[in-house]
Amino acid sequence: MMRTRIEERSGGMGVSRRRLLQGFSAGFGYMAFAGLSSREARAAQAPLAPKSPHFAPKAKRVIFCCMRGGPSHVDTFDFKPGLAKHAGKKVNGRELMPSPWEFKRHGESGLPISALFPHLATHADDLCLLNGMYADIPSHPQAFVQLHTGSFQFVRPSMGAWVLYGLGTENDSLPGFITISPPTRVGGAQNYGSAFLPAVYQGTRIGVLNQPVKDAKIDYLASGMAPGVQRRQLDFIQGMNERLLKEAKVDGQIEGVIQSYELAFKMQSEVPETMDIAGEPESIRKQYGIGEATTDDFGRQCLMARRFAEAGVRFIELGHGNWDQHNGLRSNLARNCAEIDRPMAGLLEDLKQRDMLDETLVIWGGEFGRTPHVRRDDGRDHNSAGFSFWMAGGGIKGGMRYGSTDENGIAAVENRIHFHDLHATVLHQLGLDHEKLTYRYSGRDFRLTDVHGTVLSDILA
Numbered sequence: 001m002m003r004t005r006i007e008e009r010s011g012g013m014g015v016s017r018r019r020l021l022q023g024f025s026a027g028f029g030y031m032a033f034a035g036l037s038s039r040e041a042r043a044a045q046a047p048l049a050p051k052s053p054h055f056a057p058k059a060k061r062v063i064f065c066c067m068r069g070g071p072s073h074v075d076t077f078d079f080k081p082g083l084a085k086h087a088g089k090k091v092n093g094r095e096l097m098p099s100p101w102e103f104k105r106h107g108e109s110g111l112p113i114s115a116l117f118p119h120l121a122t123h124a125d126d127l128c129l130l131n132g133m134y135a136d137i138p139s140h141p142q143a144f145v146q147l148h149t150g151s152f153q154f155v156r157p158s159m160g161a162w163v164l165y166g167l168g169t170e171n172d173s174l175p176g177f178i179t180i181s182p183p184t185r186v187g188g189a190q191n192y193g194s195a196f197l198p199a200v201y202q203g204t205r206i207g208v209l210n211q212p213v214k215d216a217k218i219d220y221l222a223s224g225m226a227p228g229v230q231r232r233q234l235d236f237i238q239g240m241n242e243r244l245l246k247e248a249k250v251d252g253q254i255e256g257v258i259q260s261y262e263l264a265f266k267m268q269s270e271v272p273e274t275m276d277i278a279g280e281p282e283s284i285r286k287q288y289g290i291g292e293a294t295t296d297d298f299g300r301q302c303l304m305a306r307r308f309a310e311a312g313v314r315f316i317e318l319g320h321g322n323w324d325q326h327n328g329l330r331s332n333l334a335r336n337c338a339e340i341d342r343p344m345a346g347l348l349e350d351l352k353q354r355d356m357l358d359e360t361l362v363i364w365g366g367e368f369g370r371t372p373h374v375r376r377d378d379g380r381d382h383n384s385a386g387f388s389f390w391m392a393g394g395g396i397k398g399g400m401r402y403g404s405t406d407e408n409g410i411a412a413v414e415n416r417i418h419f420h421d422l423h424a425t426v427l428h429q430l431g432l433d434h435e436k437l438t439y440r441y442s443g444r445d446f447r448l449t450d451v452h453g454t455v456l457s458d459i460l461a
Contacts, residue, residue: 047200048176051168053431058395058461059361060170061314062163062426063305065344067336068144068183068209068321072370072380073388074409075333078131079103079112082407083372094373096408097380100330109399116337119345123392125399126348126357128459130389132403132412135368135419138382140324143367145187147419149195150448157439159423160315161194161201162448165439166432170312173266174274175204178308180301181216181319183209186367192317196441206275206304209319213300218271274311277303288346294335299343306350309360323366327379348392361394361429372409385411389422394429397461417456424453429460 074080084098103112107124120127135143142152149156157165160177169176179192182205192203207216277285277300288303289295301318308316320340325332344364351357369387370380386405392398403415424434427448434453438445 047198048164048169048172050170051166053167054433054436055431057429057431058359059393059429060359061309062160062316062361062363062394062430063309063347064159064315064317065302065340065362065364066147066182066317066319067323067340067364067366068186068319069140069323069325070143070366070368070370070382070387071323071336072325072329072333073131073133073383073386073405074370074372075099075101075329075380076114076116076337077129077388077390078369078386078405078409079114080372080405080407080409083409086408091373091408091410094371094375096372097374097377107399111399111401114337116334117341119342120348123345123348126352126392127398128391128396129401130365130391130403130417130422130456130459131401131405132415132417133365133369133387133389133422134412134416135384135387138368138384140367140382141186143384144183145190147365147367148187148191150420150423150450155190155193155195156446157195157197157201157448158190158192158203159426159448160192160203160317161197162437163315163427163430163432164201165194165197166427166437167314167430169314171270173270174308174311174313175267175271176313177201177203177315178206178313179203179317179319180206180304181209181211181213182317183319183321196446197439203315203317209321213297213304216275218267270311274307275304277307284350287349289342294338295340295342298340299346302343302347303350306347306354306356309351309356310354325370325379326381327376329378329380351393357393359394361396361426362392363389363426364391365389369409383410386413389417391459395461396429397459400459402456402459415458418452420449420453421456423448425456425459428455 074083080099083096086096087098089096099114101115103114104121105112106121109125111124111127111129113121113124135146137143137146137152146152148158160179164176177192182192192205194202204218206218207213277290280303284303285291288299290299290303298318298320305316305318320336323336348357348362351360351362365388368382368384371383372380374380386409403412403417405411406413427434427437434447434449434455438447
């Protein structure tokens with residue numbers, strides 16, 4: 001009976017869900033649907049629009065220099081004079097090996113930094129060494145994913161995706177989250193993915209690790225059409241979308257599609273222009289080590305990062321590796337440090353010259369450190385029990401060491417810092433409360449730090 005009456009009312013053609021909502025309960029169902037759709041439409045229109053933080057931020061953006069493979073902390077930023085005293089002593093059946101490189105104190109703060117970083121050492125008073133880092137698992141894939149997402153067990157949104165979700169972007173013609181030369185392994189796209197957050201918050205990849213960044217492109221931005229032809233095609237598609245939007249009136253997804261097409265079109269010209277460093281003065285290029293074989297690639301990454309940061313990108317990650325030195329430590333670690341030392345010093349100097357360092361949080365580190373006790377004469381193994389990161393700018397105190405490992409550098413023992421604490425602190429500097437930045441999914445509120453994380457208040461300026 002009901003079906004017959006509905007068919008008669010609709011001319012025997014059946015009815016859509018929308019028609020049913022219009023007809024039942026004097027149209028109140030349709031009104032509720034319209035209200036919900038309008039709310040979705042407003043969100044879809046500008047999902048990346050700038051959002052108000054929870055409180056006044058110290059930093060506007062993040063540049064994360066990510067070292068894949070686990071840099072040796074006792075050879076770079078964790079000075080352990082006791083390790084030299086105990087050289088040859090056996091711990092857990094393996095001999096302690098002191099660092100082959102000398103540590104010297106630099107700046108007014110007297111911060112101890114390895115001879116492997118002569119250029120970066122000139123910025124000692126800007127650096128906050130986090131010597132008490134630790135992670136849960138000494139395995140590359142799990143530790144690397146946990147560094148980026150807070151979890152090694154489940155697929156979760158990356159730190160950059162959470163930042164973009166919480167703050168939006170300052171430039172509607174550029175991605176808000178960019179990752180340059182990420183690894184294809186150890187989690188791959190999961191390290192810059194959005195997981196259950198809307199896909200608009202995932203990172204935009206430029207190139208892959210260990211391939212020249214000067215040749216990198218964002219593949220899906222290449223249309224193969226002349227700009228004028230593509231604009232006419234886009235206008236035609238958008239015209240159909242606009243007509244459908246006008247007829248549907250309450251379909252919030254259509255406006256989101258329209259906006260995404262326009263953003264992609266704007267990105268096609270804006271992204272390559274921002275990536276292009278050809279117009280930079282020679283003095284700046286030299287400052288980053290561009291044009292020299294050892295430093296050219298990472299120097300280009302660092303200069304691109306400054307350009308993206310200046311253009312309003314919220315989160316920029318740079319990739320470098322491999323730091324997994326089970327053998328060949330003396331040659332391989334020296335080469336790695338030489339490749340990044342001058343570019344990173346150039347980045348810090350450039351940011352300071354442009355009055356951007358105070359509002360830019362620069363972070364350096366990898367998924368874990370290396371063991372000071374060794375199985376081979378010229379190599380160190382995985383060590384998640386203690387390692388080092390450093391931060392600079394973005395409201396972080398410079399010229400200080402926070403946290404420490406034991407006298408041999410085996411494990412973090414004082415002011416221990418987990419990745420959850422690192423994430424909580426990064427969000428805090430951006431004006432985001434890590435306990436309030438949540439997303440409702442599958443019946444519960446999720447956050448980057450799960451149910452953990454403590455802001456490192458002692459290092460905040």
